[in-house]
Amino acid sequence: xxxxxxxxxxxxxxxxxxxxxxxxxxxxxxxxxxxxxxxxxxxxxxxxxxxxxxxxxxxxxxxxxxxxxxxxxxxxxxxxxxxxxxxxxxxxxxxxxxxxxxxxxxxxxxxxxxxxxxxxxxxxxxxxxxxxxxxxxxxxxxxxxxxxxxxxxxxxxxxxxxxxxxxxxxxxxxxxxxxxxxxxxxxxxxxxxxxxxxxxxxxxxxxxxxxxxxxxxxxxxxxxxxxxxxxxxxxxxxxxxxxxxxxxxxxxxxxxxxxxxxxxxxxxxxxxxxxxxxxxxxxxxxxxxxxxxxxxxxxxxxxxxxxxxxxxxxxxxxxxxxxxxxxxxxxxxxxxxxxxxxxxxxxxxxxxxxxxxxxxxxxxxxxxxxxxxxxxxxxxxxxxxxxxxxxxxxxxxxxxxxxxxxxxxxxxxxxxxxxxxxxxxxxxxxxxxxxxxxxxxxxxxxxxxxxxxxxxxxxxxxxxxxxxxxxxxxxxxxxxxxxxxxxxxxxxxxxxxxxxxxxxxxxxxxxxxxxxxxxxxxxxxxxxxxxxxxxx
Amino acid sequence: xxxxxxxxxxxxxxxxxxxxxxxxxxxxxxxxxxxxxxxxxxxxxxxxxxxxxxxxxxxxxxxxxxxxxxxxxxxxxxxxxxxxxxxxxxxxxxxxxxxxxxxxxxxxxxxxxxxxxxxxxxxxxxxxxxxxxxxxxxxxxxxxxxxxxxxxxxxxxxxxxxxxxxxxxxxxxxxxxxxxxxxxxxxxxxxxxxxxxxxxxxxxxxxxxxxxxxxxxxxxxxxxxxxxxxxxxxxxxxxxxxxxxxxxxxxxxxxxxxxxxxxxxxxxxxxxxxxxxxxxxxxxxxxxxxxxxxxxxxxxxxxxxxxxxxxxxxxxxxxxxxxxxxxxxxxxxxxxxxxxxxxxxxxxxxxxxxxxxxxxxxxxxxxxxxxxxxxxxxxxxxxxxxxxxxxxxxxxxxxxxxxxxxxxxxxxxxxxxxxxxxxxxxxxxxx
Numbered sequence: 001x002x003x004x005x006x007x008x009x010x011x012x013x014x015x016x017x018x019x020x021x022x023x024x025x026x027x028x029x030x031x032x033x034x035x036x037x038x039x040x041x042x043x044x045x046x047x048x049x050x051x052x053x054x055x056x057x058x059x060x061x062x063x064x065x066x067x068x069x070x071x072x073x074x075x076x077x078x079x080x081x082x083x084x085x086x087x088x089x090x091x092x093x094x095x096x097x098x099x100x101x102x103x104x105x106x107x108x109x110x111x112x113x114x115x116x117x118x119x120x121x122x123x124x125x126x127x128x129x130x131x132x133x134x135x136x137x138x139x140x141x142x143x144x145x146x147x148x149x150x151x152x153x154x155x156x157x158x159x160x161x162x163x164x165x166x167x168x169x170x171x172x173x174x175x176x177x178x179x180x181x182x183x184x185x186x187x188x189x190x191x192x193x194x195x196x197x198x199x200x201x202x203x204x205x206x207x208x209x210x211x212x213x214x215x216x217x218x219x220x221x222x223x224x225x226x227x228x229x230x231x232x233x234x235x236x237x238x239x240x241x242x243x244x245x246x247x248x249x250x251x252x253x254x255x256x257x258x259x260x261x262x263x264x265x266x267x268x269x270x271x272x273x274x275x276x277x278x279x280x281x282x283x284x285x286x287x288x289x290x291x292x293x294x295x296x297x298x299x300x301x302x303x304x305x306x307x308x309x310x311x312x313x314x315x316x317x318x319x320x321x322x323x324x325x326x327x328x329x330x331x332x333x334x335x336x337x338x339x340x341x342x343x344x345x346x347x348x349x350x351x352x353x354x355x356x357x358x359x360x361x362x363x364x365x366x367x368x369x370x371x372x373x374x375x376x377x378x379x380x381x382x383x384x385x386x387x388x389x390x391x392x393x394x395x396x397x398x399x400x401x402x403x404x405x406x407x408x409x410x411x412x413x414x415x416x417x418x419x420x421x422x423x424x425x426x427x428x429x430x431x432x433x434x435x436x437x438x439x440x441x442x443x444x445x446x447x448x449x450x451x452x453x454x455x456x457x458x459x460x461x462x463x464x465x466x467x468x469x470x471x472x473x474x475x476x477x478x479x480x481x482x483x484x485x486x487x488x489x490x491x492x493x494x495x496x497x498x499x500x501x502x503x504x505x506x507x508x509x510x511x512x513x514x515x516x517x518x519x520x521x522x523x524x525x526x527x528x529x530x531x532x533x534x535x536x
Numbered sequence: 537x538x539x540x541x542x543x544x545x546x547x548x549x550x551x552x553x554x555x556x557x558x559x560x561x562x563x564x565x566x567x568x569x570x571x572x573x574x575x576x577x578x579x580x581x582x583x584x585x586x587x588x589x590x591x592x593x594x595x596x597x598x599x600x601x602x603x604x605x606x607x608x609x610x611x612x613x614x615x616x617x618x619x620x621x622x623x624x625x626x627x628x629x630x631x632x633x634x635x636x637x638x639x640x641x642x643x644x645x646x647x648x649x650x651x652x653x654x655x656x657x658x659x660x661x662x663x664x665x666x667x668x669x670x671x672x673x674x675x676x677x678x679x680x681x682x683x684x685x686x687x688x689x690x691x692x693x694x695x696x697x698x699x700x701x702x703x704x705x706x707x708x709x710x711x712x713x714x715x716x717x718x719x720x721x722x723x724x725x726x727x728x729x730x731x732x733x734x735x736x737x738x739x740x741x742x743x744x745x746x747x748x749x750x751x752x753x754x755x756x757x758x759x760x761x762x763x764x765x766x767x768x769x770x771x772x773x774x775x776x777x778x779x780x781x782x783x784x785x786x787x788x789x790x791x792x793x794x795x796x797x798x799x800x801x802x803x804x805x806x807x808x809x810x811x812x813x814x815x816x817x818x819x820x821x822x823x824x825x826x827x828x829x830x831x832x833x834x835x836x837x838x839x840x841x842x843x844x845x846x847x848x849x850x851x852x853x854x855x856x857x858x859x860x861x862x863x864x865x866x867x868x869x870x871x872x873x874x875x876x877x878x879x880x881x882x883x884x885x886x887x888x889x890x891x892x893x894x895x896x897x898x899x900x901x902x903x904x905x906x907x908x909x910x911x912x913x914x915x916x917x918x919x920x921x922x923x924x925x926x927x928x929x930x931x932x933x934x935x936x937x938x939x940x941x942x943x944x945x946x947x948x949x950x951x952x953x954x955x956x957x958x959x960x961x962x963x964x965x966x967x
């Protein structure tokens with residue numbers, strides 16, 4: 001255990017000399033809070049974080065990376081701390097130092113050019129609250145509005161409004177500290193002026209590196225310390241209206257401008273056809289293929305209420321039917337005529353493919369919650385109170401190919417699920433599949449999930465037995481895993497050798513492998529595989 | 537911990553349930569370890585509800601996390617700590633800052649409101665129980681010792697002399713509840729009794745009760761601490777002792793109702809005392825005032841030309857809830873009463889701050905923070921004054937002497953002209 005040895009002391013002193021005593025911690029009581037997340041099994045894997053540092057500027061981040069290279073210690077970076085272990089905090093490295101940019105919480109808005117420049121510790125809710133004052137909108141990801149605006153614009157940026165505004169296209173110029181401590185300024189920033197209006201170039205476009213998988217490179221390429229994000233028109237009020245006290249709080253957006261519709265379709269294939277038609281018609285600001293679990297989770301105030309609704313005959317019918325639902329929110333950017341037109345088009349398309357609107361009374365109950373969630377997702381984490389959600393499927397693909405991965409998710413789920421009603425267990429059947437749609441359905445991020453008990457035993461079993469199925473299937477069918485190329489780096493070449501490409505870049509950007517070494521690609525494994533190949 | 541056993545299905549595969557078998561996931565009940573274990577680190581506890589964010593500067597709800605930034609100083613971090621203590625991984629010997637992290641929290645419950653909304657869990661209860669556990673195990677925060685000494689010697693947390701406790705009421709026309717029977721006892725509380733700047737508020741309260749014809753008395757120098765602070769600091773034994781003292785005194789006075797103008801006192805009498813058998817009706821002065829105004833027994837006729845904002849004290853706001861949490865039930869407190877009183881004052885311009893009601897920013901006094909970490913405590917109050925300034929208020933109005941003292945100190949420290957009023961003073965201006 002290196003904690004407290006000479007090297008630990010040297011690193012601690014160097015970090016304190018760089019950042020000041022207030023911004024470096026190694027006390028076990030303080031670092032205890034930085035190893036665990038939703039997935040509890042991570043907490044069982046030693047060792048823990050040894051250092052926790054709070055840089056206040058780009059220069060501080062540079063200095064930390066330089067120290068890490070000089071003194072040879074691994075680093076991870078996380079801003080809001082959301083999905084900590086999933087995204088960056090993979091245990092297993094001695095002298096592990098966590099870079100937490102909470103002091104980097106500045107942002108400004110350029111309303112004329114419709115972008116905002118933000119540092120890592122500014123949440124989506126914070127950014128949105130200010131952009132809305134200018135009639136502008138920064139989209140919210142499925143992770144929730146308490147997530148970092150900058151971090152969620154890196155990676156896939158799978159937003160509710162991505163249907164119209166795209167996936168990963170809202171990132172403009174940004175400032176990036178490489179693991180070596182060098183600074184890269186992209187897009188128009190590269191001109192040397194404080195101009196953020198353009199993101200791509202110069203030279204090859206580095207944005208692709210930051211869109212790796214659904215979660216981005218998770219600190220493996222360094223830290224983005226400042227980024228400009230594109231803003232879009234916001235047709236709503238300057239402040240989100242609220243009424244009531246939690247958990248009965250409501251946000252009722254004006255229905256002449258915002259209306260949500262949920263239709264149930266005979267099959268997943270029908271959903272996909274409908275999505276294609278909706279895209280051709282270019283209607284709606286928000287669209288996704290949804291499910292009963294999601295709808296109820298967003299609208300219910302407690303787990304008791306959730307299960308009560310879940311067991312109501314209407315929702316049971318929907319669940320047994322398969323929950324093939326498409327949700328669309330119309331935003332009347334141009335006024336009531338646009339709303340009337342889009343509503344008409346939506347109904348025509350739904351009719352054509354056998355869509356049935358969900359029960360009027362239930363829709364009325366759901367409406368405001370769904371509509372406001374798509375604007376500022378504040379309930380997303382509610383699913384966690386129902387138990388830990390484990391994915392039996394997840395991919396990033398084209399619209400039609402997404403059907404394949406969802407069906408594989410169902411197959412796995414069925415394999416692992418007792419027959420309906422067996423032992424009084426809650427069987428979610430094929431329920432709980434989701435398609436996040438971007439660029440009018442051109443890119444789809446899929447997820448199929450199942451709830452289990454939050455026990456280390458269950459999670460370990462799941463990780464060992466189910467995840468390899470998902471990875472194997474995705475690789476065999478040339479489907480890009482929704483998470484990251486890490487899977488590919490373990491299994492070898494399947495999907496366009498993306499892991500090799502990323503590993504080569506990683507080696508150049510981070511020769512000592514000090515930035516999130518357990519994430520994105522397993523460099524040690526890659527090197528071993530390369531050596532084996534060379535030997536044969 | 538529930539261990540789920542796999543079953544073998546009809547195809548011979550080992551299978552697991554796809555929904556939890558643990559009934560905790562279906563019907564919430566309080567279990568300290570389950571709450572900590574199921575904390576998902578979603579970070580919602582650090583912020584006011586996303587829908588409520590109206591201004592980026594005023595979006596945080598947790599003073600401790602806002603001040604100290606390390607996640608350990610947030611609710612989710614403290615859940616990790618609690619888990620580590622429960623599981624025996626951490627103790628003050630192997631983690632020197634353990635008590636520092638545990639006690640640098642105002643126990644304001646802002647995180648609790650967010651977590652209940654999001655995850656149906658009660659992290660504040662975990663934090664309070666964790667403190668009680670540390671005290672039971674003899675792990676005491678040294679900075680709290682003088683307060684305990686003061687309490688033991690003088691029955692108050694303010695380092696004042698027991699004999700001086702009733703001075704605030706000198707010359708006031710009010711029954712001595714130690715000598716005479718009365719229907720209502722007015723409980724002044726420690727903060728008011730030993731802070732002459734706050735005496736006018738208590739005197740005003742008694743004056744209004746008298747005017748309304750209420751049969752009211754006070755215990756004077758025989759009044760003791762309500763115990764709320766002790767409860768929040770984890771000293772359950774001390775809390776119990778003072779709660780029983782007070783209840784005995786009120787019983788001897790023949791009182792059925794206890795009125796107080798202190799949020800801490802109100803919370804203790806209303807929410808904690810019934811757990812040890814209290815049958816006394818507990819009322820805060822805002823409830824009395826609101827009722828008197830509504831029934832036209834108190835007329836507010838003189839205009840008060842001032843732009844004011846209202847600060848919701850934690851103990852009469854989001855913490856004023858049933859101690860047994862009912863999932864799905866609103867996190868109610870005395871939110872509407874003070875607002876309706878202020879709106880009833882002619883000429884007043886009432887403006888809300890950004891963080892209100894269940895998401896109000898704490899004044900910084902609670903949980904023993906003022907005594908142990910005065911700088912942090914004052915910083916928290918300054919943050920609130922800045923918020924009041926941001927909405928253009930000339931005065932910040934509240935209904936808790938602890939909050940008022942904090943704001944007066946903050947205003948003095950900042951050197952700004954913000955006025956601080958108790959709602960009783962505001963009402964007196966309008967009578």
